[in-house]
Amino acid sequence: MPRNRKLDASRLPTFLAALAAYVAGSSRRRARTNCDRSNLMQSTNVAHPILAVRGVSKTYEGGFQALKSIDLQIARGEIFALLGPNGAGKTTLISIICGIVNLSAGEITVDGHDIGRNYRAARSKIGLVPQELTTDAFETVFDTVSFSRGLFGKNKNPAHIEKVLRDLSLWDKRDNKIMTLSGGMKRRVLIAKALSHEPELLFLDEPTAGVDVALRREMWEVVRKLRENGVTIILTTHYIEEAEMMADRIGVISGGELILVEEKAELMRKLGHKELILHLQEPLSDVPPGFSDYDLSVSADGSMLTYSYDTNAERTGIGSLMRRLAEEGIRFRDLSTKQSTLEEIFVNLVEDRP
Amino acid sequence: MNLNAVAAIYKFEMARTFRTLMQSIISPVISTSLYFVVFGAAIGSRIQEVDGVSYGAFIVPGLIMLTLLQQSLTNAAFGIYFPKFTGTIYELLSAPISPIEIVLGYVGAAATKSIALGLIILATATLFVDLRIEHPLWMILFLVLTAVTFAMFGFIIGIWADGFEKLQIVPLLIVTPLAFLGGSFYSISMLPEFWQDVSLVNPVVYLISGFRWAFYGTSDVSIGVSLAMTLVFLGATLAAVTYIFKTGWRLKS
Ligand SMILES: Nc1ncnc2c1ncn2[C@@H]1O[C@H](COP(=O)(O)OP(=O)(O)OP(=O)(O)O)[C@@H](O)[C@H]1O
Ligand SMILES: [Mg+2]
Numbered sequence: 001m002p003r004n005r006k007l008d009a010s011r012l013p014t015f016l017a018a019l020a021a022y023v024a025g026s027s028r029r030r031a032r033t034n035c036d037r038s039n040l041m042q043s044t045n046v047a048h049p050i051l052a053v054r055g056v057s058k059t060y061e062g063g064f065q066a067l068k069s070i071d072l073q074i075a076r077g078e079i080f081a082l083l084g085p086n087g088a089g090k091t092t093l094i095s096i097i098c099g100i101v102n103l104s105a106g107e108i109t110v111d112g113h114d115i116g117r118n119y120r121a122a123r124s125k126i127g128l129v130p131q132e133l134t135t136d137a138f139e140t141v142f143d144t145v146s147f148s149r150g151l152f153g154k155n156k157n158p159a160h161i162e163k164v165l166r167d168l169s170l171w172d173k174r175d176n177k178i179m180t181l182s183g184g185m186k187r188r189v190l191i192a193k194a195l196s197h198e199p200e201l202l203f204l205d206e207p208t209a210g211v212d213v214a215l216r217r218e219m220w221e222v223v224r225k226l227r228e229n230g231v232t233i234i235l236t237t238h239y240i241e242e243a244e245m246m247a248d249r250i251g252v253i254s255g256g257e258l259i260l261v262e263e264k265a266e267l268m269r270k271l272g273h274k275e276l277i278l279h280l281q282e283p284l285s286d287v288p289p290g291f292s293d294y295d296l297s298v299s300a301d302g303s304m305l306t307y308s309y310d311t312n313a314e315r316t317g318i319g320s321l322m323r324r325l326a327e328e329g330i331r332f333r334d335l336s337t338k339q340s341t342l343e344e345i346f347v348n349l350v351e352d353r354p
Numbered sequence: 355m356n357l358n359a360v361a362a363i364y365k366f367e368m369a370r371t372f373r374t375l376m377q378s379i380i381s382p383v384i385s386t387s388l389y390f391v392v393f394g395a396a397i398g399s400r401i402q403e404v405d406g407v408s409y410g411a412f413i414v415p416g417l418i419m420l421t422l423l424q425q426s427l428t429n430a431a432f433g434i435y436f437p438k439f440t441g442t443i444y445e446l447l448s449a450p451i452s453p454i455e456i457v458l459g460y461v462g463a464a465a466t467k468s469i470a471l472g473l474i475i476l477a478t479a480t481l482f483v484d485l486r487i488e489h490p491l492w493m494i495l496f497l498v499l500t501a502v503t504f505a506m507f508g509f510i511i512g513i514w515a516d517g518f519e520k521l522q523i524v525p526l527l528i529v530t531p532l533a534f535l536g537g538s539f540y541s542i543s544m545l546p547e548f549w550q551d552v553s554l555v556n557p558v559v560y561l562i563s564g565f566r567w568a569f570y571g572t573s574d575v576s577i578g579v580s581l582a583m584t585l586v587f588l589g590a591t592l593a594a595v596t597y598i599f600k601t602g603w604r605l606k607s
Contacts (some may be wrong), residue, residue, distance in 0.1 A: 099448050101607055123449060124450040136440070136442055149362075151362050153359055155358060193445070
């Protein structure tokens with residue numbers, strides 16, 4: 001009997017390790033197949049986070065509090081989009097993690113390494129593409145990207161630099177001085193610099209600001225390729241459709257507070273409202289009496305009747321509404337449905353704040 | 355030790371030097387030649403030997419020091435100020451490098467450049483005067499120590515400066531006067547006693563005195579004191595740089 005108990009106890013860590021490996025492995029497999037991972041990942045606590053932010057606050061010198069006790073964990077291999085209005089604290093948070101701004105309180109680890117005590121190990125895993133277009137002027141593209149690789153302690157690898165430059169369509173410009181490049185190309189140089197040292201955790205602070213449509217698509221392609229190679233990506237953007245398209249999880253920051261962290265799919269499901277729009281055969285002047293149970297509205301010209309419903313609810317009420325309309329003799333030519341976009345969700349969230 | 359980073363910074367800074375090679379070499383060579391013409395030939399012909407050395411030869415160590423101080427200081431100051439000014443410093447701050455490695459890269463490059471200039475001026479001087487160097491190894495030691503110390507000093511100024519004026523004010527208002535009053539063109543013993551005492555507060559006196567001793571074996575203060583003072587000054591700049599990176603002073607908000 002005691003012998004058995006001993007055996008169990010000694011097996012437990014092995015079992016847990018195997019379980020963790022299985023979960024990590026399956027999440028990677030699912031990432032590759034682009035599945036919905038909502039069942040697998042918890043929104044706040046992650047098993048072996050590549051990034052863990054605990055209680056981080058920042059008060060700038062003038063006394064302005066830019067961050068208020070931020071807690072955030074990022075799983076290896078995910079794409080996380082940080083959304084928030086201007087001045088919300090996105091860049092401040094990223095800058096603190098990367099070592100550019102001092103934190104006032106809290107603790108941050110990158111792959112388990114504290115960014116203060118163990119800054120070498122932590123930083124060598126990180127790549128940063130800053131929001132501002134800050135580049136050298138007189139160096140060539142190739143030189144400046146090679147410089148970044150050296151700065152991060154990596155040995156020379158011209159083949160890798162070439163690959164990065166080709167992926168970002170910069171190879172033709174490799175011998176150009178940076179000051180002769182356009183703004184969008186400079187942005188790509190910044191991305192190339194961040195990728196030069198093969199980071200495991202990549203921060204993209206508004207990577208597509210000032211970038212044309214074709215290039216934005218190219219960049220998304222690059223981001224996708226990186227993710228396939230297991231790179232974790234944290235991006236900020238003001239193009240919400242970008243977050244909607246790319247991200248696995250979304251965090252919304254406003255006034256220095258992380259007001260929401262959620263799986264994208266879950267977020268859309270939870271906060272998503274759906275509308276059923278009926279195109280009427282005969283216009284209505286108002287919502288017919290006796291329909292007060294339903295969230296209905298009539299368009300200005302009376303030709304459309306819109307029913308808003310919660311996709312989460314037990315019953316959407318569509319069936320009964322249809323029956324009631326038929327009973328009342330209200331007929332329609334056509335019908336369509338519309339789901340709220342992430343943008344609408346986002347605007348509602350931020351505007352609801354005091 | 356992240357040697358790749360040190361090498362990257364050093365190479366970057368040296369590339370900056372080579373881009374402006376002509377102006378970085380020609381202007382000190384021309385101004386040194388002018389000093390020789392004015393002080394060495396025109397005035398020097400009326401001055402007796404100083405400490406048993408012809409006046410023209412006497413001023414050579416002082417002239418080299420003058421250039422060394424200015425060039426080390428401005429180069430290192432500019433090297434670190436510029437990334438701060440353009441914002442590219444973000445990369446330096448986010449890289450896995452220690453303060454020592456950053457300093458090695460920037461200060462090493464600035465010192466390399468000013469030592470090279472010092473040697474070029476030395477070569478130029480041989481065109482004008484007969485030179486002898488009694489203690490070549492000490493000469494090199496003082497050249498290197500001075501270049502490194504003032505590059506460190508410049509590095510601190512570059513971090514401290516928040517505008518181009520401040521960047522120029524220190525070399526102009528502090529270093530050049532100290533170098534001129536530090537015995538570049540005269541022996542401290544030629545001064546009235548009161549001013550001799552005042553001069554001993556000037557750190558540059560020790561540098562020039564030690565350097566000149568390496569050439570001619572004569573000096574205003576003993577070589578041991580010169581060396582000690584140089585090392586003290588170097589130690590002070592090291593301490594300041596360590597403090598700066600520890601707190602992120604003027605580098606991180
Ligand atoms: N160096 C600084 N000193 C004082 N306040 C600062 C400093 N940097 C940023 N702030 C303030 O902190 C707040 C957050 O700024 P931050 O740059 O993090 O916003 P953001 O979310 O990145 O905004 P945006 O979308 O415009 O890039 C702002 O109110 C800003 O004014
Ligand atoms: Mg920002």
